[in-house]
Amino acid sequence: MATPRRGRGYSKPDRVTTVGDMHVGSTANCPAGWTVSSAGWKFYGGYGRINDRAAWYRSEVVDSSDTLATYTFTTGTIEELDNLWAREHVFDFRPQPLTDAFEIFQAEVEESKKARQAAKDLLYSVLDPMQIHSLEQTGFFVVFSQSGKPYQIQGGHVLNVAELDGQGRVVARLCALPEGVPDEDVMTAQVLMLRYAEEMFRGIANIRTEVQ
Amino acid sequence: MSEMRVMGSEGDVKITWDAGVEEEVKIARKTFDKMKAKSYIAFKVKKDGSQGKVIDEFDPDAEKIIMAPQMSGG
Numbered sequence: 001m002a003t004p005r006r007g008r009g010y011s012k013p014d015r016v017t018t019v020g021d022m023h024v025g026s027t028a029n030c031p032a033g034w035t036v037s038s039a040g041w042k043f044y045g046g047y048g049r050i051n052d053r054a055a056w057y058r059s060e061v062v063d064s065s066d067t068l069a070t071y072t073f074t075t076g077t078i079e080e081l082d083n084l085w086a087r088e089h090v091f092d093f094r095p096q097p098l099t100d101a102f103e104i105f106q107a108e109v110e111e112s113k114k115a116r117q118a119a120k121d122l123l124y125s126v127l128d129p130m131q132i133h134s135l136e137q138t139g140f141f142v143v144f145s146q147s148g149k150p151y152q153i154q155g156g157h158v159l160n161v162a163e164l165d166g167q168g169r170v171v172a173r174l175c176a177l178p179e180g181v182p183d184e185d186v187m188t189a190q191v192l193m194l195r196y197a198e199e200m201f202r203g204i205a206n207i208r209t210e211v212q
Numbered sequence: 213m214s215e216m217r218v219m220g221s222e223g224d225v226k227i228t229w230d231a232g233v234e235e236e237v238k239i240a241r242k243t244f245d246k247m248k249a250k251s252y253i254a255f256k257v258k259k260d261g262s263q264g265k266v267i268d269e270f271d272p273d274a275e276k277i278i279m280a281p282q283m284s285g286g
Contacts, residue, residue, distance in 0.1 A: 111222055118223030122278070126261025158286055175286035178219065185219045189280035192255045196264045206285040 112182075119184035126191055143191050145198040153194075157186040159208065161194070176205035216240055216277040218247055229272070237272045244270040244277065251282040 124132055131141040140154040142164070152170070154160040163172040176193070177186045193201035214231060217224045227243055229236035248254065248268070256274045257264035271277070 115221065115223035119219070122217055122219075122224050125259075126257065126278070128260075176283045177286050178281035178283050180221045181219045181281060182221075182223065185224065185280065188278065189219070189253075189283060192257070192261075192264060192278060192280070193253075193283065196255060197253075197266050200266070201283070204283050204285055 116182045116184060119182035119188070123184040123188045123191075126188055143194050145194050146196065147198060149198070151194050153187055153190055155183060155187070157183050160187070161190055161205070170210050172210055173208045174202070174205040175208075176201055214240075214272070214274055214276065216244065216279065218243065218252070218279045219281060231272045241270040241272070244279070247279050252279045253282065254279045 127135070127141065131143070134141040135155070140152050142150050142152050144150055150164040150168075151174075152162040152164055154162075157177050159173045159175045161174040161176075162170040163174060165171050176190070178189050181189075190201070213228050216227045216229075218227070227240050229240040231237060244254065254267050255264045255278045256267045256271055257276050257278060259275050261276075261278075267274075267277070
């Protein structure tokens with residue numbers, strides 16, 4: 001009897017997923033619903049259906065590039081497999097919690113992409129075409145405060161604001177940001193602060209003078 | 213049509229209102245006040261982000277309002 005692995009939160013899956021026509025030793029990508037994230041392949045398995053037969057399956061990493069997996073299957077009716085599970089703990093790697101974690105992770109990645117795109121749209125709405133071009137080509141752009149002082153803002157959010165002199169040399173680096181928002185929103189807030197509330201921004205920011 | 217963009221961890225939320233529609237203004241004002249209570253800073257700007265200023269009170273006639281979370285030194 002195989003010894004069930006414990007302590008990782010694995011549990012018996014409570015749903016059946018159609019996985020299509022899979023074969024023992026297949027190196028095909030995991031079926032939809034069971035894929036893992038870019039974090040790499042992990043041990044996991046599923047309660048699926050192969051050629052109209054219910055099946056347990058599991059996958060294991062088979063190469064170091066984390067791109068291939070092999071599958072092993074035990075097919076039978078759901079009841080048979082339930083019995084197998086109950087009697088022998090045939091498979092140690094239970095997918096549900098892990099799959100949920102990856103689904104959550106993937107959903108978070110998607111949300112993050114949407115958030116960043118929305119933030120980028122907002123940033124671009126307050127920049128002029130030259131600033132957008134500069135940002136896309138060089139990773140930074142220059143914004144002028146109401147006092148006429150030029151500041152260079154780089155992508156990112158840590159010490160990403162530089163105060164420039166008349167020759168375009170960096171004389172100081174400033175760091176002030178709203179927390180918990182995408183980098184592009186940080187930049188938008190910095191642009192608006194420098195344009196319309198420069199003194200407030202400088203009062204908040206940590207300022208590091210550059211030695212010439 | 214005016215719009216307000218409120219920054220957040222999941223991207224900014226966009227709220228639009230017509231200054232002539234009381235109910236829409238009411239919703240936008242309520243959101244503004246709620247975020248100000250959370251120490252958000254509000255910028256009233258033109259649609260293209262120009263000619264802005266920091267505001268503490270909701271302006272129903274603003275073309276665009278951008279609200280950012282409170283800033284702190286990094």
